[in-house]
Amino acid sequence: MDWGTLQAVLGGVNKHSTSIGKIWLTVLFIFRIMILVVAAERVWGDEQQDFVCNTLQPGCRNVCYDHFFPISHIRLWALQLIFVSTPALLVAMHVAYRRHEKKRRFRNGEKIDIEELKNEKIHIRGPLWWTYTSSIFFRIVFEAVFMYVFYYMYDGYQMPRLVKCNAWPCPNIVDCFVSRPTEKTTFTIFMLAVSGICMMLNLAELCYLVIKICMKESRKTT
Amino acid sequence: MDWGALHTILGGVNKHSTSIGKIWLTVLFIFRIMILVVAAERVWGDEQDDFICNTLQPGCKNVCYDHFFPISHIRLWALQLIFVSTPALLVAMHVAYRRHEKKRQFRKGDQKCEYKDIEEIRKQRFRIEGSLWWTYTSSIFFRLVFEAVFMYAFYFMYDGFRMPRLMKCNAWPCPNTVDCFVSRPTEKTVFTIFMIAVSSICILLNVAELCYLLTKFFLRRSKKTGNSKHHPNHENKEETKQNEMNELISDSCQNTVIGFSS
Secondary structure, X not given: OOHHHHHHXXXXXXXXXXXXXXXXXXXXXXXXXXXXXXXXXXXXXXXXXXXXXOOOOOOHHHHHHHHHOOOOHHHHHHHHHHHHHOHHHHHHHHHHHHHHHHHHHHHXXXXXXXXXXXXXXXXXXXXXXXXXXXXXXXXXXXXXXXXXXXXXXXXXXXXXXXXXXXXXXXXXXXXXXXXXXXXXXXXXXXXXHHHHHHHHHHHHHHHHHHHHHXXXXXXXXX | OOHHHHHHHHHHHHOOOOHHHHHHHHHHHHHHHHHHHHHHHHHOOOOOOOOEEOOOOOOHHHHHHHXXXXXXXXXXXXXXXXXXXXXXXHHHHHHHHHHHHHHHHHHHOOOOOOOOOHHHHHHOOOOOOOHHHHHHHHHHHHHHHHHHHHXXXXXXXXXXXXXXXXXXXXXXXXXXXXXXXXXXXXXXXHHHHHHHHHHHHHHHHHHHHHHHHHHHHHHHHHHHHHHOOXXXXXXXXXXHHHHHHHHHHHHHOOOOOOOOOO
16 A cells, blocks of 8 residues: 555546546645655655764754654655545545436336446536535645745754754754755755646636636526 | 555455444545654654753663653554554454355355356455444444543553643652753644544544434334235345345446545
């Protein structure tokens, strides 16, 4: 059970998305999950091993590392990607429920072709529109929350080279040096930028859906 | 044999679950197993290497680590997830047994058998009724018991759900009392609380499913006592027609839900 399985699960949702939704999914998989797995995890791989403090005091390094990195960037990104992908499952559940309802109508004797039922592309209308729109809204909220959490936890998006630590049992103030700070800053800014792009795609999709429904309503009234 | 294989096995059970059961399965795979594999295992990866004690005494670190972490969180979670997933296999076994019985009837050439060929028997989706209801309900009950037992085991073994930064150890051969420092305690606390929260959500889903099944059972019983006096023959014909419809429909609509396929 890993990122590949998530891709298989979300791939099914792709069929019922708008074009912007499909682009969003591609950006998510290629520029975020793939970058996380093939690059970012290696950069952060030695984060604790190579976090070096200028002291011989045992335990000081552990405590300082824990103080400055309560949750590692990699874990925060993994959680962010999982939370951001999950609202799409609401849409998948709604589509499955609609198909189940159509099956029930078929059972009750209405004439519906079964092949058509299996391959039907369900249009985003009615209650499905509400489910889809709320899933996009939740995606945007989760993205924003995680971006804020990053900013708050690490005082910005830059990884410092040196952190000064005075947590017990460190004697007085101890200089601690972070492993690969520049590379980490580069990847943090990259992931932030792609996160921003995903948020904009979600906003565009939301606007598209809202405009579509307003136009449909105005056509109905005229 | 890894989590992917468990996913394949349980995906087959998904077909015979209620909607709440399907949601439970999704939560299990995405918020528990996936989080365990992609995040939690890395956090606990260096737990013994970076468990540091303030002493030069050889063997003291090993003994202290063993004293404070009899079973690692990761292993406990893996055991919990396996035990919690396993009752669903009872349901899978029951369904397989029923299919076997129907195949036997078909092979004997029983005229009562309403199936046209073995493929239809294989693909039929069974409704949760009769003895299958009892199997399904007991599987949910066992899931609840296992979840509760493991949550209690966690609480008991680690005196709560928080990971301390510092542990004072005086097990032999450590001289007097030695300070030992845990690796990444805050990150570990965050993930422990996350896993406990998702575990509780799963318990709530299981309780909801149990209530739903009990309610359905009692409603069906009250409908039967109401209808049975009026239309006994008509009901049988309707059931046969319904079974045929079920086969045709389940043939075509097997893989609609959330990508979990049999």
